[in-house]
Amino acid sequence: ETTVTQSPASLSMAVGEKVSISCKTSTDIDDDMNWYQQKSGEAPKLLISEGNTLRPGVPSRFSSSGYGTDFVFTINNVLLGDEGIYYCQQSDNVPLTFGAGTKLELK
């Protein structure tokens, strides 16, 4: 089973700043990493899928990079509406596994 270690657990940022979230996997997963946003009381929403591919309709402020075991999710020019919890998820092998989440708070 591939363990996904996500950090930090929480972030407090000002509007306009750059957000970076890290996920490290215990096995090599190529670029099979996905990123989700979950706002309070809502289901998660897929932002970026395998191969660092931005999903349709997702602003280009969101991006990701990484290959193998180290991955980074970035939000440039963070906005108030970006508050929520962000999860990474590896899709290389079963069981599919998620990171523990990063709670993003805007000051």
Add this chain to the structure above:
Amino acid sequence: EVKLVESGGGLVQPGRSLKLSCAASGFSFNDYWMGWVRQAPGKGLEWIGEINQDSSTINYTPSLKDKFTISRDNAQNTLYLQMSKLGSEDTAIYYCAKYYGYTFAYWGQGTLVTVSS
């Protein structure tokens, strides 16, 4: 528009069983893998398992393999999750999801299962 609507959640006593449903619309249901993910109150996301288009392949997270059963009815565009021997640790929001590759491209709104006496 893809729509996934879970139902069947509620309060259930420990040790009992419960079956959840997920009604799908807005896409060709029998062309896609589907899966279940749960989220305990205030906690992160946990993958439960998945089923392929013709139900010939079903995978589970190891800790739930003997308790939960995933099935589907392509004629009814419905995904199911049969849960047995429920304990307090199974209290969670249960989401169904439509796959895109091994990615959860679309999610339902979730159904809350509370296990308590």
